[in-house]
Amino acid sequence: MGIRYIKEPGLIDPVMIAAWPGIGNIGLIALDTLRRSLRAEQMAHIEPYEFFYPRKVIIRGGELVELDFPASDFFYHRNGRSDLILFIGEEQPAEGGGVYATGSMAYGMANLVLDVAEKYACRRIYTSGAAVSPIHHTARSRAWAVPNSPNLIAEFKSYDNTVLMSDIEGRGGGGNIAGLNGLLLGIARRRGIDAVCIMGEIPVYLQGFPFPYPKGSKSVLEVLSAALDMWIDMEVIDEMARQSESELTRLYEKLPDEIKQQLDRLKESTVAAAESEGLITEDDKKKILEDIDKFFKHDGGGEQH
Amino acid sequence: MSGEEAIRLSGSPDMEGSVLIVAWAEDASSLAERTADYLIQSLGCREFGEILPEGFFPMGGVNVVDDVARFPQSKLYVSDSKGLVIFKSSIPRMGWHRFLTSLLDVSEQDCRVKEIYTVGAMISSAAHTVPRLLISIVNNKEIKAALEPYNVVGDNDYETPPGQKPTLSSYLAWLAGRRGIPAVNLWVPVPYYLVPIDDPRSVKRLIYFFNSKYDLGVDFTALDAVIAEQNNKIAGLFEKSPEIKNMVRRLEVGEGLDGEESEQLAREIAEALK
Numbered sequence: 227m228g229i230r231y232i233k234e235p236g237l238i239d240p241v242m243i244a245a246w247p248g249i250g251n252i253g254l255i256a257l258d259t260l261r262r263s264l265r266a267e268q269m270a271h272i273e274p275y276e277f278f279y280p281r282k283v284i285i286r287g288g289e290l291v292e293l294d295f296p297a298s299d300f301f302y303h304r305n306g307r308s309d310l311i312l313f314i315g316e317e318q319p320a321e322g323g324g325v326y327a328t329g330s331m332a333y334g335m336a337n338l339v340l341d342v343a344e345k346y347a348c349r350r351i352y353t354s355g356a357a358v359s360p361i362h363h364t365a366r367s368r369a370w371a372v373p374n375s376p377n378l379i380a381e382f383k384s385y386d387n388t389v390l391m392s393d394i395e396g397r398g399g400g401g402n403i404a405g406l407n408g409l410l411l412g413i414a415r416r417r418g419i420d421a422v423c424i425m426g427e428i429p430v431y432l433q434g435f436p437f438p439y440p441k442g443s444k445s446v447l448e449v450l451s452a453a454l455d456m457w458i459d460m461e462v463i464d465e466m467a468r469q470s471e472s473e474l475t476r477l478y479e480k481l482p483d484e485i486k487q488q489l490d491r492l493k494e495s496t497v498a499a500a501e502s503e504g505l506i507t508e509d510d511k512k513k514i515l516e517d518i519d520k521f522f523k524h525d526g527g528g529e530q531h
Numbered sequence: 532m533s534g535e536e537a538i539r540l541s542g543s544p545d546m547e548g549s550v551l552i553v554a555w556a557e558d559a560s561s562l563a564e565r566t567a568d569y570l571i572q573s574l575g576c577r578e579f580g581e582i583l584p585e586g587f588f589p590m591g592g593v594n595v596v597d598d599v600a601r602f603p604q605s606k607l608y609v610s611d612s613k614g615l616v617i618f619k620s621s622i623p624r625m626g627w628h629r630f631l632t633s634l635l636d637v638s639e640q641d642c643r644v645k646e647i648y649t650v651g652a653m654i655s656s657a658a659h660t661v662p663r664l665l666i667s668i669v670n671n672k673e674i675k676a677a678l679e680p681y682n683v684v685g686d687n688d689y690e691t692p693p694g695q696k697p698t699l700s701s702y703l704a705w706l707a708g709r710r711g712i713p714a715v716n717l718w719v720p721v722p723y724y725l726v727p728i729d730d731p732r733s734v735k736r737l738i739y740f741f742n743s744k745y746d747l748g749v750d751f752t753a754l755d756a757v758i759a760e761q762n763n764k765i766a767g768l769f770e771k772s773p774e775i776k777n778m779v780r781r782l783e784v785g786e787g788l789d790g791e792e793s794e795q796l797a798r799e800i801a802e803a804l805k
Contacts, residue, residue, distance in 0.1 A: 275628040276628060279702075282697065285688060288684075288686045289669055293705040
């Protein structure tokens, strides 16, 4: 068991980009949008059996006709310069049943993804996910970049709308990247492959909701466009972001005034303003999250679920 | 760890073309376990192996049920004379593919299994007095046709609803199909108010099927005695409580009960069958 190749295309100086589900499905939506716009073709998949329990059975006339597992697919796109391998995982293999990969299965899957990267001599790997941030949903999401080597810092500092962990107030350059987005960086380093995780910001108050957040995905695509020196069609992601913001604004209007006032303070939140007074404190953040959770569970907003 | 390492056998059975019955623990009214236990006892099956728990169950302690510490078990039994293999197991919590592959390996290589059945319960709103249905899900058309003479309902359409997962029995049938082994998931709808207790009629429905199809020569005397005892206790409750009797009558004609009535029925039946 392991990787099954459908095709083994010849690729020039390829780069791999990988994504799994996570908060707001930011990485997954970014990569799926890219895959569709490039019309990338499937080249391989990871056999699911060691990693996943089946997610769906289809029975017709008393006969079991299909058992469906989460897919972990590799796609490729040739651009004649620096080709792309895209990896899209529909689930993270989690031993404890959580959303994020854990344990030996996570390590096994990360290594299989990197086996493909090594086979094709990928010069760099990008993973993508969400950065939970004290921003307002009307604000532009930034992209947080976390490289697995200090040599990459200068490059990512130079990109528009991109920040490093050390740029985020209170983090001191530290933090944690949950699941395979993080694990892949670490294992890639062990194999001597450069890797960077690009995380699009999602408002802190949306982190627990099952909504996609395409604004965060767009910020990931913008960094990838710059880093790959490649034009990416943003029309689809822009439309998704518009729809998402419109839905969120509709929902926002239903919030009690007290919560809205708290959240409105996030509109002031920027990197430069982060050290100013009057922004949201950790206590404020906790209270907002509790209030919003209470609101969605008990007081309204049910139509969105 | 390979599939071979997951299994410990104490002597392989000597058989050609056997039938495997798989019973997962913890289903409604413990139907699968009770069915397996009755077959094991009445056919004098001997234990011949097990799937070891490591890698399939969390080793963070033990569960205590009815005052006793329980540890997961996955044991194989055989009746050499009847060509029957029974696998009685707790439901693994992880490593499902390796677990089921290990079971299929021993079934194919050591027992020459030609057909696989899983047995289990569904929860029903029907009355306990209604004859038990036997519902099948198969992994190929040939075995579906072979079930036709046995009064098995086998024409259902189903898709796993969002947020739920397929059963382990479906997973096993699918894996068996990939190896070309015919497999059947047999389900018996158990009246909801017997789910926490026992439903010997459902046990009998399953065993009757296996007895008819494979000429096992099962003695039903003990099972019939359990059914009679349950009938008597429920009849006693009906005498004391016409209200409960009326609720069961309403279920018999397909009338639903409201939430409070359903709870009262389940509570009083449980009390009567203590």
